[in-house]
Amino acid sequence: MxxxxxxxxxxxxxxxxxxxxxxxxxxxxxxxxxxxxxxxxxxxxxxxxxxxxxxxxxxxxxxxxxxxDKCPTVKGSLENGGCPDTDGDKVIDKDDKCPNLVGLVTMSGCPDGDNDGITDIEDKCPTIRGTKAFAGCADTDGDAIADPDDKCPSVKGLPTYQGCPDTDSDGIQDSEDACPSIAGPVALGGCPDKDSDGVVDARDKCPDVAGLPEDKGCPKIAEEIVRKAAKSAKGVYFETAKDVIKKESLDDIEILVSILKDDATLICNIEGHTDNVGKPDKNLVLSQKRADACKNYMIKQGIDSSRLSATGFGDTVPVVDNKTKDGKSKNRRVEFKLAY
Known part of the structure; x- marks a missing residue:
């Protein structure tokens, strides 16, 4: 023992x-x-x-x-088998891809501030939830262009315009297109010009007929046509104090009807005038009725009503003095004003 x-x-x-x-x-x-x-x-x-x-x-x-000791050369804790966990995120340093940053076990110890499944060190947009397809960034409008690279992040657009739209597909992005919903040439700011006269349709009073800029896109009416219309109007007479066209005047109105039929783009305003005999208010009514009578006749002859207008002026626009009988006769008249 x-x-x-x-x-x-x-x-x-x-x-x-x-x-x-x-x-x-x-x-x-x-x-x-x-x-x-x-x-x-x-x-x-x-x-x-x-x-x-x-x-x-x-x-x-x-x-x-x-x-x-799982980490015999580095001082650690008993809890971690002798290995250190510098950032205290329950992932030991040797397994921690971000040993100095508190992170998630599911992210190998790295943080994911926006919870989008992409670690902050790999996330181009670490504070905004995004997708892997865009390296952690969002694509709010779903146009396949990440928001940081998208000049129009809330509107679906094209890569050509850095995410901005071109609604009318005319090669001009909407923000620079004066007419974003209607295709037009670059030279006219993206606005259309149907008649190719250099005046955009929105400002062209004659969008279907090539004209001149100084005439707001309308062409000049041939002098011969203007003379014929004026001559036609001079031959129109009415029954005294009535709005009934005299039969002998119908041929003169037919001249204007022919002019309008020959050029479907022309429009006409029919003006009615009286002398100063009688009360002004009654003269105004009479002049309007006479202008309407001419308009209605032309409509019956096949001219579309959209091409005609009638205006009565009474005795307010005399062409000569009303002091003489001849003057009064000249002031009692209709005028045919042509335009495009």
Missing amino acids: KKIQALFTAIAACCVTLCSIQSFSQCCNVVTSNGVSVISSNAICVSTVYASTTACLDGDSDGIMDSD
Whole structure:
């Protein structure tokens, strides 16, 4: 019995000696509940009987034996098997792609501030939820152009115009197109010009007939046509104080009807005038009725009503003085004003 006690005493002394060699004053291999061996200064080093001279080594001085330390060269915690977790995000540094930033376990320790499944270090828009297709950025209008690169992020557009639309597909983006919903040439700011006269349709009083800019896009009416219309009007007479056209005047009105039929783009305003005999208000009514009578006759002859207008002026626009009989006769008249 004494021999056995002496043997254990010698072994214990050996253990202390071995540990001293490794710069430890005392050591003992104690197995914790999780199976990790730690160094204890309060136990006899009996378990080292079966260990080599390195059994008690703790190279990183973290209290965990190297043989059980998953990170034997870097000081760590018992909780992490001897490995460090610098940012405290439950992902040990060696497995943490962002060891100095608190992150998510699902993101290998990296943060994802906008929760879009893309780590902040890989996310071009880390504060705005996006998609992988756009490196973490959003595409609000769904035009396949990421919002940071989209000049019109809330309106679906084209790559050609950095995400801005060209609704009428005329090669001019809407923001620079004076007529964004109707195709037109660049030279006219994107507005159409059906008759190609250089006057955009919106300002062209004759959009279907090529004309002159100074005439608001309308062509000049041939002098011969103007003379015929004027001559036609001079031959129109009415029954006294009535709006009934005299039969002998119908041929003169037919001249104007022919002019309008020959050029379907012409329009005509029929003006009625009286002399100053009688009350002005009655003269105004009479002049309107006479102008209407001419208009209605032309409509019956096949001229579309949209091309005709009738206006009565009464005695307000005399062509000569009303002091003479001849003057009064000249002031009682109709005029045919042609235009495009």
